[in-house]
Amino acid sequence: MSSLSTTTHTNRATTWALIGAAALILSAAMGVRQTFGLFIGPFSFDRGLPVTLIAFAIALHNLVWGFAQPFAGAAADRYGAAPVVAMGAATFAAGLALAAAATSGWMLVLGLGLLVGIGISCTSFGVVLATVGRVASPQTRSVAMGLASAGGSLGQVLMVPFAQQVRVHAGVAASLYALAFVLLLAAPLGIVLDRASRRSKASAPVSASDETRAMPLRETLAYASRHRGYRLLTLGFFTCGFQLAFIATHLPGYLMLCHMPVGLGATALALIGFFNMIGSWGCGWLGGRLRQHHVLAWLYLIRGGAIALFVLLPTTSVSVVVFAAVMGLTWLGTVPLTNGLIAKVFGTRHLGTLFGVVFLSHQLGSFLGAWLGGYVFDTTGSYSLIWGATAVAGLVAALLHFPIDDRPVGEAALAAA
Structure with a gap:
């Protein structure tokens, strides 16, 4: 009895240490990324770079x-996670430093595009939350990933005003260098993730359900590619990336066009980060009690409806704050739900890889959301078309998620037989 109590206490301490380290890494990576929309205007006006290029x-x-x-x-x-997080944080920081010193378009694209992209892939959800998913028990997995995501949102709350203040008082370059330093501080935290993972494996056996789904990577990827639910999840996650990247990148510029107060764009991004803390935890909690693909579908419906109302109604300071709050509540809650759904169906052995494939679809959407926003604005002088597309995409994503089969692969195979 004493041994069981000690083991349970050790597991809890390990899990909380894991969640804390994961939250800090995500705070640094996602918080810094959330600031990019603040630099579009300064890069355009001060350095003469076209909005489309930025x-x-x-x-x-x-x-x-x-x-x-x-x-x-x-x-x-x-x-x-340790070597991957360390390399990613250093690469991310190098990309920001190169962007800070950029005097031409190719330097900005190399730094803010290529290096930052590689760096953030190693310091975000596919690495960090996958580690949390492996350590946490199936019963607590969704909540643990939701807590890590919620803690990670603290960086989005803090980094936007921090970057804004440094930029206003010391310039764009100083602001980017400061953000790079924050990322270097997060580099060693991957060690905590690995220690927690080793302690968890030593103190608890792998569950039987995960063992039955522990196929080799090649077989797992082949099976997933044929799984209808996995394909639907992958297609639906495209919408999440499209919506979030467009809003994070172009909301400050859109509000300037609407003659909103200076600084309201930064405030809106910070509010999105604040409410994302609540939303990420709430989605993790709901994912532990309801069918995760149903929660995802309703998230997309709510997000699409909020976008449509924001564009159709008059733009005021109040409407911006309400919109930012709703977006925050539905912002990154999709990530623990998507990770949890993949783990439920396929197990956790290859969770990082399987989520990475789904996340590729998300990032294809992110690319189009960020780039098309600039292209449509430069071409038409308005964001109206792209706002409409983000609203409709929410409905499409919801329709894709409702029919997903979330049974574990072993149960689904037996049912088919």
């Missing part, structure tokens, strides 16, 4: 992130 650089990091994520996830699955 939007392309931001969009490219999303695309590179997506293509690199399956490889980063597979590396973490095989070698652990």
Whole structure:
């Protein structure tokens, strides 16, 4: 009895240490990324770069992130999170430093596009939340990933005003260098993730359900590619990336066009981060009690409806705050739900890789959302078309998620037989 109590206490302490380290890494990576929309105007006005090019650089990091994520996830699955997080944080910081010194478009694209994309693939969900998913028990997995995501949102609350203040008082370059330093501080935290993972394996056996689904990676990917629910989840996640990247990149500029107060764009992004803390935890909690694909579908419906109302109704300071709050509540809650759904169906052995493949679809959407926003604005002088597309995409994503079969692969195979 005493031994059981000690083991349970050790597991809880390990899990909380894991969640804390994961939250800090995500705070640094996602918080810094949330600031990019603040630099579009300064890069355009101060350095004479076209909005389309700046939007392309931001969009490219999303695309590179997506293509690199399956490889980063597979590396973490095989070698652990520590080396992957450390390399990613250093690469991310180098990309920001290059962008800070950029005097031409190619330097901005190389730094803010290529290097940042590689760096963030190693310091975000596919590596960090996959580690949390492996350590947490099936009963607590959704809540644990939701808590890590919620803690990670703290960076989105803090980094936007921090970057804004440094930029106003010291300039764009100083702001980007400061953000790079924050990422370097997060580099060693991958060690905590690996230690927690080793302690968890030593103190608890692998569940039988995970053992039955522990196929080799090649067989797992082949099976997933034929799984209708996995394909629907992958298609639906495209919408999430499209909506979020467009809003994060272009909302500040859109509000300036609407003659909103200076600084309201930064406030809106910070509010999205604040309410994302609540939304990520809430979605993780709901995912532990309801069918995760149903929660995802309703999230997309709510997000699409909120976008439509925001565009159709008059734009005021109050409407911006309400919109930011609703977006925050539905912002990244999709990530623990998607991770949890993949783990439920396929197990956790290759969770980083399987989520990485789904996340590639998300980032293809992110690329188009960020880049098309700039292209449509430069072409038409308005964001109206792209706002309409983001609203309709929410309905489409909901329709894709409702019919997903969420039974574990072993149960689904027996039912088919």
